[in-house]
């Protein structure tokens with residue numbers, strides 16, 4: 001009988017991709033993916049350390065498994081990813097029933113670690129070197145980019161895929177643990193990336209999102225002495241047959257070059273959507289965060305993005321309650337959100353991370369209730385801005401890549417005929433509309449009719465020719481049908 005695998009993932013898109021790849025490689029070894037931890041033979045947690053809350057979630061999940069593991073000592077429990085790299089042996093002290101601790105740079109070794117636990121019953125640790133304790137080259141080597149073969153059935157959507165173009169980060173913002181847990185910044189060779197995009201396109205993938213902690217810092221020095229940057233990489237993969245959309249996240253404000261913006265404007269498949277986190281609207285705070293730019297620089301960059309890429313949508317991240325953030329500093333963040341016109345902002349309460357400069361140098365002096373209030377206030381301003389942006393789009397016809405049934409439709413009883421579908425525009429706006437589930441994976445034109453702060457609601461304008469193209473729909477829909485078909489009672493094509 002096939003061995004059963006369970007995996008729980010927290011954290012960013014990098015982790016979502018890592019989990020997809022881990023599951024793909026274990027499936028090739030005969031594992032079957034299931035959705036109930038206690039039924040599995042191998043139980044994995046792919047973890048995040050960016051805020052305390054993400055770590056607490058994993059430690060409590062591990063706590064809940066303790067007695068289960070005592071009753072079934074043959075089951076294997078593994079902690080993967082950022083928290084594994086950060087906490088190392090501490091994980092086994094807090095949760096002695098953990099068999100495997102495997103850092104972000106060691107995921108390729110996971111099958112071998114599982115086999116070793118099965119054979120010896122002894123715990124296995126696979127970690128990359130500490131950045132402070134070895135030479136740059138040795139540390140780089142210990143953080144290997146994890147890029148095994150892709151498997152279409154493991155993706156959340158067969159039509160969309162993440163593609164890693166770089167690993168690690170060298171920016172060392174003072175609040176952030178990522179440079180420690182993901183290691184030094186290293187770009188993958190462009191030929192490898194292009195080959196992966198071709199493979200994905202061959203499997204029916206239409207949209208690729210290139211991933212990097214600071215994706216616009218991508219640089220690869222070629223043997224002929226030329227340096228390839230993100231703009232060159234976009235041009236290189238642009239003509240891949242079958243790929244319709246290319247997105248990339250996350251951008252660092254200082255590395256938003258004119259060349260890159262020109263590439264976004266000129267390459268039609270590259271979507272006019274830029275996620276460029278600012279973190280704070282106050283120069284003093286930005287300085288303590290070591291973000292390497294001022295608010296004025298950031299505003300100029302925004303203006304440059306909009307001038308060079310007409311119609312571009314820009315989103316941002318903010319941290320509230322960072323060390324020394326006064327009411328006046330916070331008011332500057334409010335002012336930036338009110339005036340910058342972000343499509344949306346992800347807002348986080350500062351969470352001190354032991355091992356970062358911020359934690360070492362500054363006191364976490366903003367009380368939790370104040371962080372909470374500032375978080376809510378900033379969110380309320382952003383929601384107003386998002387709503388205004390969304391309302392201004394009513395009447396527009398937008399191009400939507402259909403991702404599948406909306407959350408509401410998934411909760412409803414399966415039936416026939418149109419259901420509520422969801423997808424995204426080229427500017428990353430979420431659109432919900434009624435349509436035949438067979439539209440999943442197709443690009444359709446939708447006229448926006450209504451809007452909230454989070455969603456555009458619309459009516460499909462061009463479904464006819466798409467739904468009637470049965471042969472290609474059948475081909476592209478097979479994996480989605482396997483995933484949603486049963487639930488939705490789809491007619492077999």
Ligand code: SAH
Pocket residue numbers: 050051175176177178212213214250251252277279317318319348349350351352353
């Ligand atoms: N590499 C990306 C994002 C990394 S983490 C970038 O540089 O933009 C994602 C977001 O988490 C960050 O943009 C920041 O807003 C938030 N974040 C990082 N460390 C944090 C901390 N210690 N406390 C609260 N939020 C944090």
Ligand code: SF4
Pocket residue numbers: 169170171172173176177178179213214252
């Ligand atoms: Fe963290 Fe800053 Fe690197 Fe982003 S750029 S991952 S916030 S250190």
Ligand code: F3S
Pocket residue numbers: 010011012013014015047048049050082177178181182
């Ligand atoms: Fe978290 Fe690691 Fe991503 S710390 S945000 S999962 S890089």
